[in-house]
Amino acid sequence: LKQTMDNPWTAFLAEHPIGTEIEGEVRGITEFGLFVGLGPDLDGMVHINDIAWDKSGEQAIEAFNKGDIVKAKVLDVDVDKERISLGIKQLSGDPIEAPADGGAGVKRGSTVTCTVTEVTSGGVEVEFGSPAMKSFIRRSDLSRDRADQRPERFAVGDKVDAKVISVDRSSRRVSLSIKALEIAEEAEAVAQYGS
Numbered sequence: 001l002k003q004t005m006d007n008p009w010t011a012f013l014a015e016h017p018i019g020t021e022i023e024g025e026v027r028g029i030t031e032f033g034l035f036v037g038l039g040p041d042l043d044g045m046v047h048i049n050d051i052a053w054d055k056s057g058e059q060a061i062e063a064f065n066k067g068d069i070v071k072a073k074v075l076d077v078d079v080d081k082e083r084i085s086l087g088i089k090q091l092s093g094d095p096i097e098a099p100a101d102g103g104a105g106v107k108r109g110s111t112v113t114c115t116v117t118e119v120t121s122g123g124v125e126v127e128f129g130s131p132a133m134k135s136f137i138r139r140s141d142l143s144r145d146r147a148d149q150r151p152e153r154f155a156v157g158d159k160v161d162a163k164v165i166s167v168d169r170s171s172r173r174v175s176l177s178i179k180a181l182e183i184a185e186e187a188e189a190v191a192q193y194g195s
Contacts, residue, residue: 007079008039008041008042009042009077009078009079009082009084010079012038012039012042012077012084013077013079016074016077017074018074018075018076018077019073019074020073020074021071021072021073021074021091022038022044022071022072022073022074022086023069023070023071023072024036024037024038024044024069024070024072025037025067025068025069025070026064026065026066026067026068026069026070027043027066028043028066029061029064029065029066031048032045032047032048033045033046033047033048033050033051033057033061034046034051034061034064034070036070036072036086038084042084043084044072044074044084044085044086045083045084045085045086046070046072046086046087046088047085047087048060048061050075050085050086050087050088050089050090051064051088051089052088052089053089053092053133053172054132054133054134070088071088071091072086072087072088072090072091073086073087073088073090073091074086075087075090106129106133106164106167106174107164107167108164108165108166108167109163109164110163110164111161111162111163111164111181112128112129112161112162112164112176113128113159113160113161114126114127114128114135114137114159114160114161114162114176115127115128115157115158115159116154116155116156116157116158116159116160117134117156118156119151119152119154119155119156120151121139121151122136122138122139122151123136123137123138123139123141123142123151124136124137124142124151124154124160125137126160126162126176128176133174135173135174135175135176136176137160137162137176137177137178139151140179141162141165141176141177141178141179141180142154142178142179143178143179143182144179144182144183144186149179160178161178161181162176162177162178162180162181163176163177163178163180163181163184164176165177165180
């Protein structure tokens with residue numbers, strides 16, 4: 001009898017194929033994610049890892065309350081298991097990947113302007129880009145000059161330019177170096193004007 005009646009999951013999938021954007025009310029919040037109401041007896045789940053690109057799931061989920069209206073993208077509909085997977089972060093492109101609008105994304109060799117967010121004995125933590133991404137510049141990468149490889153010469157809020165020396169898409173880590181940028185700029189100046 002259940003099969004003969006219109007299955008709400010099949011109906012949902014027909015109306016909202018994977019990739020469509022939907023809006024719903026947050027009905028529940030658990031340690032695994034957000035439950036979003038999609039109809040009278042239908043909920044979708046935004047897994048904790050699909051809330052934000054730039055924050056941990058635990059941090060990202062704190063921004064939501066029951067009753068909030070959220071927009072999300074349909075990631076998967078499993079009719080047999082009666083599950084609808086949604087993603088909020090998928091509404092905006094992954095800042096590490098090249099955006100669909102033809103922008104650059106984060107590329108090895110490119111220069112980024114960062115803001116210092118924390119100074120430690122081992123280096124400085126910075127963030128850059130929009131949405132903001134975090135990175136750590138190690139002490140040895142703070143300057144070409146050993147005398148200037150002192151994290152304490154930086155203050156929280158300082159703007160610094162650094163070169164992207166590696167991008168690990170799987171771990172979402174971007175390694176930056178001020179030293180590599182200084183070396184590249186000097187090499188460019190020598191090529192342009194002679195030593």
